[in-house]
Amino acid sequence: MSSNxxxxxxxxxxxxxxxxxxxxxxxxxxxxxxxxxxxxxxKYIEKAPEFLSSEHEKAWLIRxxxxxxxxxxxxxxxxxxxxxxxxxxxxxxxSSGLYEAVCSxxxxxxxxxxxxxxxxxxxxxxxxxxxxxxxxVSTRLQRGRSLLREKIGxxxxx
Amino acid sequence: xxxxxxxxxxxxxxxxxxxxRNYQENILSAIDERKSKDSxxxxxxxxxxxxxxxxxxxLVLLFGLAFTLFAMNKLPSEMQISxxxxxxxxxxxxxxxxxxxxxxxxxxxxxxxxxxxxxFTNDNGEAQATIPNEGYVPHIDAEGYxxxxxxxxxxxxxxSPEMNEDTYRAVLTWETECDLDxxxxxxxxxxxxxxxxxxxxxxxxxxxxxxxxxxDSETSGYPExxxxxxxxxxxxxxxxxxYSALKEDSTKALSDTSAQVTLYRGEKLLGVYSVQxxxxxxxxxxEIENGELEAYSEYYSVGAMTEIK
Numbered sequence: 001m002s003s004n005x006x007x008x009x010x011x012x013x014x015x016x017x018x019x020x021x022x023x024x025x026x027x028x029x030x031x032x033x034x035x036x037x038x039x040x041x042x043k044y045i046e047k048a049p050e051f052l053s054s055e056h057e058k059a060w061l062i063r064x065x066x067x068x069x070x071x072x073x074x075x076x077x078x079x080x081x082x083x084x085x086x087x088x089x090x091x092x093x094x095s096s097g098l099y100e101a102v103c104s105x106x107x108x109x110x111x112x113x114x115x116x117x118x119x120x121x122x123x124x125x126x127x128x129x130x131x132x133x134x135x136x137v138s139t140r141l142q143r144g145r146s147l148l149r150e151k152i153g154x155x156x157x158x
Numbered sequence: 159x160x161x162x163x164x165x166x167x168x169x170x171x172x173x174x175x176x177x178x179r180n181y182q183e184n185i186l187s188a189i190d191e192r193k194s195k196d197s198x199x200x201x202x203x204x205x206x207x208x209x210x211x212x213x214x215x216x217l218v219l220l221f222g223l224a225f226t227l228f229a230m231n232k233l234p235s236e237m238q239i240s241x242x243x244x245x246x247x248x249x250x251x252x253x254x255x256x257x258x259x260x261x262x263x264x265x266x267x268x269x270x271x272x273x274x275x276x277x278f279t280n281d282n283g284e285a286q287a288t289i290p291n292e293g294y295v296p297h298i299d300a301e302g303y304x305x306x307x308x309x310x311x312x313x314x315x316x317x318s319p320e321m322n323e324d325t326y327r328a329v330l331t332w333e334t335e336c337d338l339d340x341x342x343x344x345x346x347x348x349x350x351x352x353x354x355x356x357x358x359x360x361x362x363x364x365x366x367x368x369x370x371x372x373x374d375s376e377t378s379g380y381p382e383x384x385x386x387x388x389x390x391x392x393x394x395x396x397x398x399x400x401y402s403a404l405k406e407d408s409t410k411a412l413s414d415t416s417a418q419v420t421l422y423r424g425e426k427l428l429g430v431y432s433v434q435x436x437x438x439x440x441x442x443x444x445e446i447e448n449g450e451l452e453a454y455s456e457y458y459s460v461g462a463m464t465e466i467k
Contacts, residue, residue: 005189012182020177030178038185045189098171108452117161117168136450143393145164156167 004048008041015058018119022062025103025110026069040064062119063129066111101152102144109144112137239311240286243279243298246316246329246383247372251283255300255317259289260307267294304422309430316381323424326446327372328396330382333416337401340382340419341466342369346392353384354399354463362389394446395454396421397466400439412439413457419443421451429453440466 012019019040023033043064051057102110115121115129116137123137130137149157178184243252258274259267267275267289277285279300295308298317306317318327330340342353344360351360358371369386388394398419400412417433421444431443431453438457445454460466 005193008189009186012185016182016185017177020181021172030181034178034181034185037181038188041185041189042192098168099175100171102168106456108454113168114172117165118172132452133450136447139448145161156164158161158163 004045008044025114026107036068039068112140113144237291243283243315246318252300255279257296259294260297318422320425327385327422329420339399341397342384343395396443398441
């Protein structure tokens with residue numbers, strides 16, 4: 001195995017779960033999410049970038065996933081409120097509905113919510129990842145939460 | 159915005175959904191397989207290339223001789239073009255527009271003295287020119303209008319009058335015989351208003367018109383134009399819907415129309431968006447949220463025009 005491929009394998013071990021979940025917020029389908037992560041790894045092997053830290057590496061991969069998912073979305077028919085398919089193993093648990101509800105939002109909202117509340121990125125970091133302004137991130141978080149409230153009520157909010 | 163309860167519930171919810179078993183092995187194995195195929199393909203290509211190169215060398219010599227003789231006498235070096243320039247908001251002819259010609263590199267077409275080749279539209283907005291058959295397209299400049307560079311030779315060009323800096327204009331054009339409609343929605347303070355052929359203007363709380371459908375067209379050959387302002391804390395969404403596809407159930411698909419939306423703000427061109435091959439009779443082209451433009455490009459289907467977001 002080449003050194004780039006080895007690095008990519010290690011990156012997948014470290015960050016694979018996060019990448020799958022980020023891709024899932026766009027694709028709503030684990031198979032497509034897996035394809036996106038695969039393509040991101042191929043780009044990693046091809047470009048062999050140097051990283052200052054593991055976090056830097058993860059952010060780079062997330063950035064690639066976002067671009068791949070956007071291209072994937074614009075080339076295929078998608079309804080705005082896509083439902084999870086039967087292919088997904090969904091825990092039969094009331095709280096899993098919250099993730100499902102977030103992923104059913106337009107991707108511009110589901111992604112910022114996921115990056116902020118699950119990955120723990122700051123609004124500034126999210127703005128860099130998504131190449132938008134901080135104020136846009138703030139607006140999307142507010143709007144996303146507002147849409148969620150309409151969808152699922154106030155039970156999950158303080 | 160700490161919202162600890164939501165954070166904890168959301169994390170629990172995300173982790174309750176299992177990722178596919180062995181997804182990492184699957185991904186790595188798919189990558190190995192792909193790299194192996196690429197490598198074999200490269201070796202095969204190298205061999206084929208070597209043989210092809212030898213054969214090509216012989217052919218090139220013969221072809222070059224034949225082409226030189228042919229080109230000297232047969233290929234058209236120039237072409238005659240004629241077109242009309244109109245105002246995108248009211249379809250009136252634009253008189254006195256200056257047209258020069260540029261190629262894909264942005265090089266201006268000049269004559270033997272180095273002067274730009276130019277023509278001017280007459281009272282009917284029409285112009286003709288003879289230009290080299292080398293991919294030159296018109297660049298149109300008219301007093302009071304935003305400069306426009308065509309991306310291909312056409313019979314009609316619709317150009318936008320200049321506007322105030324805060325005003326936007328979206329011009330929808332298409333090429334096939336079907337009825338497309340431009341739709342604009344403005345959401346502010348939880349309330350959404352929609353603009354289209356049935357409701358052709360939107361006013362704000364002060365009674366000022368903040369969006370208007372300038373032109374409506376039921377077939378190609380004429381544009382549909384919407385001019386609008388962005389208010390603070392608002393979300394604007396511009397969509398294109400195929401009324402023909404809705405009525406006739408996809409016999410005139412949106413994605414076959416070569417629909418294009420040109421977006422201006424003030425005196426500047428912001429972007430040109432082209433419909434992609436996709437299913438659906440609605441194309442959401444862009445959103446402007448608090449003044450930030452995003453090419454959203456989403457496709458979906460509706461059963462009635464009232465369902466358009």
